[in-house]
Amino acid sequence: xxxxxxxxxxxxxxxxxxxxxxxxxxxxxxxxxxxxxxxxxxxxxxxxxxxxxxxxxxxxxxxxxxxxxxxxxxxxxxxxxxxxxxxxxxxxxxxxxxxxxxxxxxxxxxxxxxxxxxxxxxxxxxxxxxxxxxxxxxxxxxxxxxxxxxxxxxxxxxxxxxxxxxxxxxxxxxxxxxxxxxxxxxxxxxxxxxxxxxxxxxxxxxxxxxxxxxxxxxxxxxxxxxxxxxxxxxxxxxxxxxxxxxxxxxxxxxxxxxxxxxxxxxxxxxxxxxxxxxxxxxxxxxxxxxxx
DNA sequence: ACGTTTTCCTGAGCGC
DNA sequence: TGCGCTCAGGAAAACG
Numbered sequence: 001x002x003x004x005x006x007x008x009x010x011x012x013x014x015x016x017x018x019x020x021x022x023x024x025x026x027x028x029x030x031x032x033x034x035x036x037x038x039x040x041x042x043x044x045x046x047x048x049x050x051x052x053x054x055x056x057x058x059x060x061x062x063x064x065x066x067x068x069x070x071x072x073x074x075x076x077x078x079x080x081x082x083x084x085x086x087x088x089x090x091x092x093x094x095x096x097x098x099x100x101x102x103x104x105x106x107x108x109x110x111x112x113x114x115x116x117x118x119x120x121x122x123x124x125x126x127x128x129x130x131x132x133x134x135x136x137x138x139x140x141x142x143x144x145x146x147x148x149x150x151x152x153x154x155x156x157x158x159x160x161x162x163x164x165x166x167x168x169x170x171x172x173x174x175x176x177x178x179x180x181x182x183x184x185x186x187x188x189x190x191x192x193x194x195x196x197x198x199x200x201x202x203x204x205x206x207x208x209x210x211x212x213x214x215x216x217x218x219x220x221x222x223x224x225x226x227x228x229x230x231x232x233x234x235x236x237x238x239x240x241x242x243x244x245x246x247x248x249x250x251x252x253x254x255x256x257x258x259x260x261x262x263x264x265x266x267x268x269x270x271x272x273x274x275x276x277x278x279x280x281x282x283x284x285x286x287x288x289x290x291x292x
Numbered sequence: 293a294c295g296t297t298t299t300c301c302t303g304a305g306c307g308c
Numbered sequence: 309t310g311c312g313c314t315c316a317g318g319a320a321a322a323c324g
Contacts, residue, residue, distance in 0.1 A: 118301045
């Protein structure tokens with residue numbers, strides 16, 4: 001499942017393979033893949049055709065490519081959802097089963113393909129913030145910066161986390177508070193911080209909140225260094241290759257396996273229609289003292 | 293206004 | 309063999 005490190009790997013692939021190339025044509029094979037485009041698939045194709053791609057950017061799990069030439073002032077935004085892939089593929093390679101969008105280039109070289117089994121992801125051409133050299137799409141203004149962004153403000157995050165009336169894992173997954181963290185890296189950051197997912201965020205001390213942030217940053221940096229986390233063929237880089245971080249996970253997906261700190265069996269709990277993996281010994285919810 | 297729940301989607305895996 | 313069920317989960321809309 002693509003979270004920050006996986007999306008960053010894809011962003012780098014786009015920067016390497018499609019920057020400076022001009023779009024010759026667009027095939028939308030599934031309208032749901034461009035549902036963010038309010039005027040529809042034909043509008044998506046028309047807005048891209050003839051534009052030149054700039055350097056790919058990323059915020060959290062969103063990525064985008066600023067457009068130049070006749071697309072000036074707009075960006076192509078993408079989100080991989082759960083199973084989205086952006087592949088740079090030789091035109092001779094047969095269509096993937098779940099190919100949703102194809103972009104062909106004027107140089108006749110490798111095309112860009114958006115492949116997505118579950119169709120939670122998508123592409124769109126959107127207006128960029130006025131005068132922003134990075135072409136940040138207006139529609140993601142509400143997404144917080146991510147912890148690998150030089151402009152992420154640690155002190156603001158720590159204060160906001162402690163001000164929230166919610167639980168700590170919900171807060172980690174709230175992209176308006178901190179972006180890029182999904183279920184896998186949330187569980188990993190909590191494990192490293194010895195915090196239970198249902199811990200009320202307002203009960204964290206300032207050092208605990210700072211440690212949680214540092215651990216989230218650290219685990220995502222480590223994952224990025226080895227190409228991200230892959231469990232199956234659903235997450236790959238633009239060349240179709242998997243990452244290797246899954247072997248280094250300490251909590252996620254390790255139900256019944258021994259905690260690498262204390263040996264206690266890792267537990268999986270149903271949580272918000274998904275799963276939370278945690279060590280029942282290292283990560284306890286502090287008992288709420290009753291009234292007295 | 294804010295926090296919580298629902299909704300979207302498809303394929304793998306499993307019990308019967 | 310096939311059917312129905314559960315699970316995977318990001319983010320925005322809908323809800324309270």
